Amino acid sequence: MKIDPLLQHRQNAVIVRLVDRRGQPLSDTTIRVDQKSHQFLFGCGAFDVLSAVAPEKGMPEEFIQMEKDRTEKWLDLYNYGTLPFYWGRYEPTEGDVKAESRRAAAAFLKEHGVRAKGHPLCWHTVCADWLLQYDNKTLLQKQLDRIHREASGFKGLIDMWDVINEVCIMPNFDKYDNAVTRLCQEYGRIRLVKMVFEAAKEANPDAVLVINDFNTTSAYECLIDGLLNAGVPISVIGIQSHQHQGYWGKEKLLDVLERFSRFGLPIHFTENTLVSGSLIPPEIDDLNDWQVEDWPSTPEFEERQKNEMEEMYTILFEHPLVEAITGWDFADGAWLGAPSGVVHRDGSLKPAYTMLQRHIHGDWETHTSVTTDENGFARIEGFKGSYELTVEREGSAPCILPLVLGDAAPTGPRPLMVL
Numbered sequence: 427m428k429i430d431p432l433l434q435h436r437q438n439a440v441i442v443r444l445v446d447r448r449g450q451p452l453s454d455t456t457i458r459v460d461q462k463s464h465q466f467l468f469g470c471g472a473f474d475v476l477s478a479v480a481p482e483k484g485m486p487e488e489f490i491q492m493e494k495d496r497t498e499k500w501l502d503l504y505n506y507g508t509l510p511f512y513w514g515r516y517e518p519t520e521g522d523v524k525a526e527s528r529r530a531a532a533a534f535l536k537e538h539g540v541r542a543k544g545h546p547l548c549w550h551t552v553c554a555d556w557l558l559q560y561d562n563k564t565l566l567q568k569q570l571d572r573i574h575r576e577a578s579g580f581k582g583l584i585d586m587w588d589v590i591n592e593v594c595i596m597p598n599f600d601k602y603d604n605a606v607t608r609l610c611q612e613y614g615r616i617r618l619v620k621m622v623f624e625a626a627k628e629a630n631p632d633a634v635l636v637i638n639d640f641n642t643t644s645a646y647e648c649l650i651d652g653l654l655n656a657g658v659p660i661s662v663i664g665i666q667s668h669q670h671q672g673y674w675g676k677e678k679l680l681d682v683l684e685r686f687s688r689f690g691l692p693i694h695f696t697e698n699t700l701v702s703g704s705l706i707p708p709e710i711d712d713l714n715d716w717q718v719e720d721w722p723s724t725p726e727f728e729e730r731q732k733n734e735m736e737e738m739y740t741i742l743f744e745h746p747l748v749e750a751i752t753g754w755d756f757a758d759g760a761w762l763g764a765p766s767g768v769v770h771r772d773g774s775l776k777p778a779y780t781m782l783q784r785h786i787h788g789d790w791e792t793h794t795s796v797t798t799d800e801n802g803f804a805r806i807e808g809f810k811g812s813y814e815l816t817v818e819r820e821g822s823a824p825c826i827l828p829l830v831l832g833d834a835a836p837t838g839p840r841p842l843m844v845l
Contacts, residue, residue: 435746438831439807451802461792465810466748467750472507477763479534480527512552532583541836542582546591550606557605565605570625577629586634592642638664664696670706673734694750702731703765723765732777
């Protein structure tokens, strides 16, 4: 296959050797090479999946069926999903924990080869109101206990978490009273973040722990710098990019990538939104303040959404520190009622979906054939991820062999594959 120089870091190669059961090399034998999943995380909010797999009591049957149809299309595109753990909805009253629905959804995703992330463990928004009855010392303990409960209880199903969300604004948030802003005001940003990350690390030492924010100014950089100097075990820098007021554009994307690359940590674009309708006016400071009865998607703006998304995904996929891109809404009409999905409300595909399918499972996925030499050796190269190798020999059933192309540098022939 022809390797794009800008994507060399996304690819690797390995030498394999085919032998028969007697140990004799299989020369001039064709191996069909098919990539089954990406190492790179192409993701989306998995809210539709949650509703399809674990619908809430009283949910109309026609809505559940719609969510199931959407889920099929979701699985055809993505290998990574974000599941909601907003405390105020996950535990609406103390002790009434909605763990089983999340467990069912996470298990479903794992069965389909999809990696799940929990979002978030600590956040001032959609926080549980029942916490406000407690003093700050008790609030802190309950917050840490909640982190231990989720991070340890879902270990093996969810091993990646947005540990804390939107810390830059957290102590100054004044829309309404909430437990987490109280904690951040008392303990300070760095101390609070350190405590919640250490709790998550203790509960699941192998988990990928993400700090996440929509603030991409120097304030977020300064916060990360302080956290790393304080020894906070951050695995990933999460960057939100809700672009309801217009596409960032190449220049801003490259600027954000350059500034946050200085930390040397993996970068995830955790919440990405590009709309296929009119834009929110620039004078609106908080996107949540934009409330309209109808926000239609139009063919003209769907083409704009597709083009902007294509450029953005290409820039991010080419950057060596970016490991994941998450579209926030799979279908139109979710957060803010925006036309922000890659499918319409009825599940029909938008141009953005078709474009992503072409890249993720076409241009950026490996499907090829190689032929062994006289000693049974063959070189396999392709995009990093998991593969199936299919070998067909006359008089024998096809033999299917697993292969993983990862980050490790080639060190010689892979152990013999015996047929």
